Amino acid sequence: MEIYEVFRQEEPGSGFVHAGSLQAPDIELAQQYARDIFSRREDAVRLQYALLYQHRIEAPILCLNGRLWVRISAQVYNTLEDVEALARAIEAWQ
Known part of the structure; x- marks a missing residue:
């Protein structure tokens, strides 16, 4: 399991802000976890x-x-x- 840092952009053209960290076995699951955890x-x-x-x-x-x-x-x-x-x-x- 690796730790991934999640960043998101609130509006197009704005800077990215750190949303948090998560642990996942691979990048594909990390992306899904990030959407699930941090999207709303x-x-x-x-x-x-x-x-x-x-x-x-x-x-x-x-x-x-x-x-x-x-x-x-x-x-x-x-x-x-x-x-x-x-x-x-x-x-x-x-």
């Missing part, structure tokens, strides 16, 4: 913080293949209303 990472972090600090909902948000995914984990004390509140909070997020 800020959106994932912003949504996760919004859920926690605005709605008091704790749920991990992942970016895979350029899409955001929420990992729903229910415990015995969670109700259907809790899941519905999560859905409403995600729909309202901008």
